[in-house]
Amino acid sequence: MSGEAAWEMVIGLEVHCELATATKLFCGCRNAFGDEPNVNVCPVCLGLPGSLPVLNAFAVELAMRIGTALHCEIRPSTFARKNYFYPDQAKDYQISQYDQPINTGGWLELPDGSRVGVTRAHMEEDTGKLTHVGAGGRINSAHHALVDYNRSGVPLVEIVSEPDIRSAGQAKAYAAELRGILVATGASDGRMEEGSMRVDANVSVRSFGTDSFGTRCEIKNLNSLRSLGRGIDYEAARQIALIESGERVVLETRHWDESAGRTESMRSKEEANDYRYFPEPDLVPLVPDAAWRERVRAGLGPMPADRRSALVAALGGSASEAEADQIRAVVDLGLDELVRAAVDGGAPAPLALARAANEVAAQSDAGLVLTPESFAALLALESGGQLSATQSKAVLGLLLERGGGDPSAVAEELGYEALGADFLAGVVAEVIAANPDEWARYVAGDDKLTGLFTKEVMQATAGKANGKEVAAELRRLRG
Amino acid sequence: MSSAGDPGRPPDSNPVSLSRHDVIHVARLARLTLSDDEVALFTAQLRSVLDHAADVASLDLAHLAPSTRPIAVENVLRPDEPRPGLDRGDVLAAAPAVENDRFRVPRIGGEAP
Numbered sequence: 343m344s345g346e347a348a349w350e351m352v353i354g355l356e357v358h359c360e361l362a363t364a365t366k367l368f369c370g371c372r373n374a375f376g377d378e379p380n381v382n383v384c385p386v387c388l389g390l391p392g393s394l395p396v397l398n399a400f401a402v403e404l405a406m407r408i409g410t411a412l413h414c415e416i417r418p419s420t421f422a423r424k425n426y427f428y429p430d431q432a433k434d435y436q437i438s439q440y441d442q443p444i445n446t447g448g449w450l451e452l453p454d455g456s457r458v459g460v461t462r463a464h465m466e467e468d469t470g471k472l473t474h475v476g477a478g479g480r481i482n483s484a485h486h487a488l489v490d491y492n493r494s495g496v497p498l499v500e501i502v503s504e505p506d507i508r509s510a511g512q513a514k515a516y517a518a519e520l521r522g523i524l525v526a527t528g529a530s531d532g533r534m535e536e537g538s539m540r541v542d543a544n545v546s547v548r549s550f551g552t553d554s555f556g557t558r559c560e561i562k563n564l565n566s567l568r569s570l571g572r573g574i575d576y577e578a579a580r581q582i583a584l585i586e587s588g589e590r591v592v593l594e595t596r597h598w599d600e601s602a603g604r605t606e607s608m609r610s611k612e613e614a615n616d617y618r619y620f621p622e623p624d625l626v627p628l629v630p631d632a633a634w635r636e637r638v639r640a641g642l643g644p645m646p647a648d649r650r651s652a653l654v655a656a657l658g659g660s661a662s663e664a665e666a667d668q669i670r671a672v673v674d675l676g677l678d679e680l681v682r683a684a685v686d687g688g689a690p691a692p693l694a695l696a697r698a699a700n701e702v703a704a705q706s707d708a709g710l711v712l713t714p715e716s717f718a719a720l721l722a723l724e725s726g727g728q729l730s731a732t733q734s735k736a737v738l739g740l741l742l743e744r745g746g747g748d749p750s751a752v753a754e755e756l757g758y759e760a761l762g763a764d765f766l767a768g769v770v771a772e773v774i775a776a777n778p779d780e781w782a783r784y785v786a787g788d789d790k791l792t793g794l795f796t797k798e799v800m801q802a803t804a805g806k807a808n809g810k811e812v813a814a815e816l817r818r819l820r821g
Numbered sequence: 822m823s824s825a826g827d828p829g830r831p832p833d834s835n836p837v838s839l840s841r842h843d844v845i846h847v848a849r850l851a852r853l854t855l856s857d858d859e860v861a862l863f864t865a866q867l868r869s870v871l872d873h874a875a876d877v878a879s880l881d882l883a884h885l886a887p888s889t890r891p892i893a894v895e896n897v898l899r900p901d902e903p904r905p906g907l908d909r910g911d912v913l914a915a916a917p918a919v920e921n922d923r924f925r926v927p928r929i930g931g932e933a934p
Contacts, residue, residue: 363901370904379922380913384906400901420889427852429926473923488923616850621889629895 351578352555353507354544357520359499359530360468360537361404367467367497368395368437368625375536379490387495389433394624401497402444405465406630406638407527408499409445411645412460416638418629419444419464421622429489430469438466440619444628450503450523451647452515453670459504470494499529505544505555510574514567517541522646522674534566541570545577547585556581557591561605563598573598577605649673653681656691665692668699675706683714689721697721701735705742713746720749730808732800733758758806766799766807770815773798785820792816839868 363373369386385393409416422440443464449457471493476485501520507513521532521539532539546558561577564570576598581591596605644652653669654661661669672678677698684694694717702712720741724734737752773795774781784791796812844864848855855863909922918925 365901365903369906370899370902371906372903378909380909380924382906383909383912384904388907388912396897396899398901399898402898418895425850429924429929472929474929475920484928486928487926488920489926490923616846618847618850623890626890626897627895 348549349547349578349582350550350552351508351510351574352505352546352548352558353509353513353574354505354558355503355507355513355516356542356544356560357501357503357517358468358540358542359408359501359524359532360539361401361497361499362528362530363398363400363404363497365398366495367398367401367465368495369393371495373496374492375538377492380492382492383494387432387491389431395437395622397625397628398497401465402628402630403638404497404527404529405444405463405499406635407642408501408524408529409448409463410635410639410642411523411527412445412448412450412463412501414445414448414460414463416445416630416635418442418627420627421465421625422619423622424617424619426617429487430472431494432470432491436467436469437622437625439464444630450516450519452512452519453647453650453666454515456512458506458512458516461502461504463499463501466498466500468493468496468498505546510571510578513543513574514571517567517570518674519646525676526643526645526649537565540565543570543574543577545574545581546591547578547581556585557593559591559593559605560595561598562595562608563600565600569598569600572600572603573605576603580605646673649678653678653691653695656682656685657695658691665695668695671699671703675703677702677706679714680712680717683718684721687718687722689718689725693725694721697724697734697738701738702742705739711745712741716741716746716749723749723753727808727810729753729758730805730810732805732809736805757804766803766811767815769799769802769807770795770812770819773802774819784816839864839871 361373365371366373366382366387369384371382371384371387374382386395406416419439420442421437423435424438424440425435427434443462445463446461448460448463450460451457470489470491473488473490474484475488503516507516517539521530521534524530524539525532530538534540541564543561543564544558545561546556548554548556559577559581561573564573577596584591592607595608597608598605650669650673653672657665672681672695680702681691681694681698684697685691697720698717702717720729720734720737723729723737724731729737733753733756736756737749737758740752740756741747741749777795777798780791780794784795792813795816796807796809799807799812800809841860841864844860844867845855848860848863913919913922913924916924
């Protein structure tokens with residue numbers, strides 16, 4: 343056998359999540375993205391002699407929330423120094439958890455029902471940000487580098503999966519689901535493009551039916567779900583081609599180049615791996631007691647999987663493929679509260695879901711806040727027939743633009759007071775009189791012409807008519 | 822970053838067998854250039870330190886939990902409240918080289934380990 347069909351991908355992901363704390367992990371400097379360089383620094387995060395780290399209690403709390411949401415065991419843990427010479431840490435070491443991480447042995451369930459094991463989720467500090475100068479900013483040929491230590495010491499949780507993932511699509515689904523969980527726990531804003539969530543992929547291939555693992559490569563610089571998928575597919579194909587031509591895969595770290603669409607060797611792993619970890623003498627063990635663990639567990643809100651299930655239940659227990667996509671979008675964007683409120687207010691679940699997944703989701707980037715009450719009131723007007731679909735979308739557009747409001751008032755402002763039945767019947771009669779040939783065809787059974795008549799009535803009423811009522815009136819006249 | 826080594830393995834295994842090769846390796850990791858005489862000197866010195874520590878291995882400690890600290894203290898935490906740091910001007914004034922409000926460092930081969 344040869345070709346990609348004979349090979350199975352084995353993928354494990356390492357996800358670094360920046361915690362949404364106010365301050366850094368071991369000092370009171372602000373944890374803020376996008377500030378002027380080197381304004382959030384102090385003796386601790388600059389590694390000045392005599393400074394001492396003190397652990398941020400809220401960072402621990404967020405790490406425990408992540409572990410709890412991922413079904414991990416929360417254990418007594420310690421910190422260690424990972425020693426290496428690189429200017430992204432002023433201390434020449436990074437404080438990380440090594441042999442005693444806070445969270446171990448969990449799992450994450452994907453929307454398709456598959457489970458990916460979580461080996462560990464440990465705490466560590468982030469590094470400073472390097473800018474390479476000269477040679478177009480390329481690392482290996484740059485002239486020199488500039489360091490901003492604002493990010494140095496920002497709290498991270500690194501979530502390491504088991505090598506349970508078997509395709510690029512599953513890797514993307516894992517990263518997306520994990521992002522949803524990180525946001526739901528309040529641990530992170532989950533923004534990959536700002537580096538709040540960074541994903542490295544360990545990729546290897548093996549022939550189908552083999553139990554042992556092939557030699558893996560770690561892929562870095564996967565800055566989006568799209569890069570993650572492309573990087574994995576490229577790397578697996580590269581390894582398969584190597585093996586099939588009789589060569590060996592070398593254990594190494596590779597850099598994903600998004601514009602070139604390929605991975606490039608960064609360094610061999612054996613060379614880089616001697617970090618001489620030893621226990622951090624300036625930090626004491628972290629031992630969350632049962633009461634704290636229980637408080638964290640009890641304080642967690644529903645996770646994305648629970649929220650998706652709730653929406654499926656609102657649909658009556660099953661969802662079509664299109665509805666499942668809408669449900670994922672709505673939950674990812676945190677719009678499920680809107681749908682629940684509308685359904686509680688009597689609107690049909692499929693309609694509420696569609697409005698949230700389409701119209702509201704399209705505007706969610708603007709960061710506008712629509713209250714569940716407002717959304718529910720609008721859906722009540724639409725499902726009650728007081729507003730047509732077109733009118734409802736127009737009102738929704740204005741509500742989103744303004745960040746909320748009373749749908750009835752907006753509808754009135756747009757002149758959408760419900761048309762009287764007599765008035766509508768009059769307009770329909772006029773449109774029929776103006777289109778005698780089409781009317782004859784409609785009477786003869788050409789139902790497609792409903793669209794044409796509806797369009798004409800909409801034009802005549804400046805969009806105020808309800809399409810369903812127009813169609814009903816046409817059917818009534820046809821007899 | 823957990824890709825580094827095996828988290829389940831103690832960092833130091835069998836220190837008794839410290840060799841000249843180990844000293845050269847550790848010196849390289851610490852960016853130290855040692856002469857042959859220094860390698861010999863430090864190999865002997867480090868070996869005697871490690872041999873002394875290895876005396877502990879002759880005791881029966883099965884009933885004791887491993888300890889990395891002399892006093893039993895745990896959970897030293899601070900609230901997540903911002904505190905003023907250092908003035909950037911003062912900080913950068915202490916740096917050997919500065920450019921665009923950043924620390925300027927020599928060219929680096931490769932990305933972070």
